[in-house]
Amino acid sequence: MTREPIHSPVTDTTLARILVADDDPRLLKSLASLLEQQGYCVTSALGGKDACSKLSTQIFDLAMLDLKMPELDGFEVMAHAAAVQPKCGVIVVSGESSFSAVSRALRSGAQDYIKKPFDPDEMLTTLEAALGKQSLVRAHADVQQRLEKSEALHRYIVNSSPDIVFMLDGRGRFCFINSKIESLLGYDSEELDGKHFRHILDEHDVARGSYALRDPSITAENPRTIEVRLKTRGSQKANRYFEITAFPVDNESWPLAADFNARTPGRKARFYGTARDVTERKEAEAFINFQAYHDLLTRLPNRALFTDRLNLAITQARRNKQKLAVMFLDLDRFKVINDTLGHAMGDLLLQAVTQRLEGCIRKGDTLSRFGGDEFTLLLPAINNNDDARRIAKKLIDAIKAPFQLGEHEVFVGVSIGIAMYPEAGTSLDQLIQNADIAMYHVKAQGKDSYRFYSESMSIDTANRLSLERDLRQALENNELRVYYQPQVCAKNGRIVGLEALVRWQHPERGLLYPRDFLPLAEETKLIVGLSEQVLAQACRQVNEWILDGNKDLRLAVNLSPVQVEHPRFVENLVRQLKNEGFPAGNLEIEITENVIMNDLEQISQKLRELADLGVRIAIDDFGTGYSSLNYLHHLPIHTLKVDQSFVRAIRNGEDDACIVDAIVAMAHGLKLDIIAEGVETDAQLAYLRGLGCHQVQGFFYGPAQPAEAIARMLDWQQLKAMV
Known part of the structure; x- marks a missing residue:
């Protein structure tokens, strides 16, 4: 820090304040005594460290320094002097006379260089010249300052x-x-x-x-x-x-x-x-200031402004003993729309979402765009959790309705995590982080909902990070296993298809089922790599059975929404089938109604392209989603899979099975195949067979099993056919 002298510029050099620094006490005393005899105000410093300390606390006109000093040498002292009081001149008094030392000293700001042992007269002459120069510099600066003021006045x-x-x-x-x-x-x-x-x-x-x-x-x-x-x-x-x-x-x-x-x-x-x-x-300043604290696309406060307002709200809540809520919002299916329709449409969607969200909040609330398709919402001065819950429901309902982007009608949802002050944290970072954690739990449990943060979530988050790391390693180490559940003809009991289901042979936790890791795979976008590995394994295995005499055997695979909604979904699937040499006519892909209705136009086109290649299309969990029967007329659907929740309703009478009756009757009218999932009893099988249900699968014929067990079942089936 630069220190201005507190005394008038030196005109009488005998009044000059001089710092003398040397690590030799005898030489230091001798030099100080010489200067004091000439009337100078002398301060002694034993070594470089002491010199720096005095330069930081006192004002000097000139410093006389030795170069070789322990702890801090003369060069370091010169650097410190230049930093704390640059108007202080420097003369080096040193026994070091090499050209490099002298040159470096002069380059570092020394006005002169005196070699030890010095001649007293030469020393005093050099000192007076340096002080005179300092005085001229100060006088020149004073005149220059007055001239500048005069010129400014004349310009006016x-x-x-x-x-x-x-x-x-x-x-x-x-x-x-x-x-x-x-x-x-x-x-x-x-x-x-x-x-x-x-x-x-x-x-x-x-x-x-x-x-x-x-x-x-x-x-x-x-x-x-x-x-x-x-x-x-x-x-x-x-x-x-x-x-x-x-x-x-x-x-x-x-x-x-x-x-x-x-x-x-x-x-x-x-x-x-x-x-x-x-x-x-x-x-321009206003625009720059707006840019610094707002998102230019949505005109919402950005992360910096949000954190400022949250800090202020926390202070007020602490002072007034009030509650506040921080919400972390993440749009569901935004990336798919952005990748499919382009970034321009994605930007329009973000602007439209912003308008709907702003219509749900109070005047004093702060909605900000945190980045990408993530938003944060501050609700200051609320009474209880119900206030936050009410706002969260309004936000979800506002986003549910379709968005019209040019000629496209698209659907998105929103997952909301809520952190309450002070229960979920008392600092800015805690509240934002815990709201984010709560939002990820919503994602893992099906999206398009909200959850309040609880301490158990932090434990789950730690497990989630560990599981995510293990899942990435599993993909690299080929730890995924494909199990197959038979799809059986209801009339004759023959295996006509196999549904491929993934298992994870974890090196420490043993065999893990889809519910243990698929939500995480969806959330972390690992689902694409996982699905490709599963499909590759299943295609290779089932192809062997097809070539071994089961030429009509059908492979059924579930596809995630991320895969189906990807712009190059058809291209990727066809390429993988060609790589594995698997016949397209023996593949049946299973997707849910919700995936279709999220973007009916785009999904319809993709399904038609696959159907033209011979791939069969099945609607999984039929009746649990949109159930808009109109799309069945316009899409190349081959099979409806009755959800096991409806099959479970079948008891001994027909009253509890009315939904199954309706689905089977409708499928017959549309000339679609029917597969009933979750068949576990003779009564259920008999009832379905009586309705004319074509195929069944479930524990009645066994759970999903590894390839070795399925191979034995197919061999036995072929043997029976030969007898």
Whole structure:
């Protein structure tokens, strides 16, 4: 930090303050004594560290330093001096006389270099010369400063100035104003003559402008500069910002000010000033400030402004013993729309989502775009969890309705995590992080909902990170296993298809089922790589059975929404089938109604392309989703899979099975195949067979089993057929 000298510039060198630094006490004392005899004010420093300490606390005109000192050498002391008081001169007094040392010292700022042992007369002559130079430098700086002020003053009175130049009398009335007022504000300079300067001030700035002229501290050397808005007239539009610099004048300094205005003799100018138009600068500053704290796409506060407001809200909540809520919102299926329709449509969607979200919140709430498709919402001063729950439900309902993006109708959802102050944290970072954790738990449990943060979630999050790491390794180490559940003809009991189901042979936790890791795979986007591995294994295995005599055997695979909604879904699937040499006619892909209805137009096109190649399309969990029967007429659907929850309703009577009855009847009418899932009993099988259900699968014929067990079942089936 630079320290200004607290004494006047040295003119009498005997009054100079000198710091002497050396690590040799004897030499230090000798040099200090010599200088004190000459009338100098000497401070001794034993070593470099002591010298730096004194430079930090005292003001010196000159420092005389040895180069070789322990702890801190002379070069380090010079660097410190340059930092804390750059006006302090330096003379090196050292036994080191090599060219490199001398050169380095002079480059480091030393004014001169004296070799030990020194001649006293030479020492004093060098010292006086250095102090004289210091005095000249200070005097030059003082003159330069006065010249700069004088030049600035003269610039003000140049009538060709691009700024408004004006003079006021003692009562604040205009007695001169240049013609620049006409082009900038639309006033005639003559009409303002004799009018008070308040006449052109914006009403919000009248008080500040009046006070500026009454301030007794302003002088010609210390003018007052303020920013105010001036009123425009005529063709001018909005009021404009001006930077006004003004100061009082007197007859001695400004003889012409006594009777400046010839039309009103005797009126004396008492204030001189200029007004510079800074409207564009103010607008640029406002825009830069807006950019710094807002997201330009949605015009919402950004992360920086959100954290500022959250900090303030936490302080107020702590003081007033109130609650507040932080919500973390993440759009569901946004990435798919962005990848499919393009970033321009994605931007339009974000703007449309913002409008709906803003319609659900209170005036004092803060909705911000945190990044990408993530938003945060601050609800200050709420009463309880129910207030936050009510807002969360409104947000979810607002986003559920379809969005119209040009010719496209798209659906998104929103997953919301909620952290309450002070239960879920008392600091900014805790509340945001815990709201984020709660949001991820919503994602893992099906999306399009909300959850409040609880401490158990932190434990789950730690497990989640560990499981995510293990899952990535599982993909690299081929730890995934494919199990197969038979799809059996209801009439003759023959295996006509196999549904491929994934298992994870975890090296430590043993065999894991889909419910243990598929939600995480979806959330982390590992589902694509996982599905490709499963499909590759299943295609290779089932192809062997097809070539081994089971030529009509069908492979059924479940596909995740992420895969189906990907722009290159068809291209990727076809490429993988070709790589594995698997016949497209033996593949049946299973997707849910919700996936279809999320983007009916795009999904329809993809399914038609696959159907044209011979791939069969099955609707999984039919009846649990949108159940909009209209799409069944327009899509190449081959099979409906009755969800096991409906099959479970079948008991001994027919009353509890009305939904199954309706689905089977509808499938027959549309000439679609039917597969009933979750068949476990003779009664269920008999009932379904009586309805005319084509195929069944479930524990009645066994759970999903590894390839070895399925191979034995197929061999036995072939053997029976031969008998």
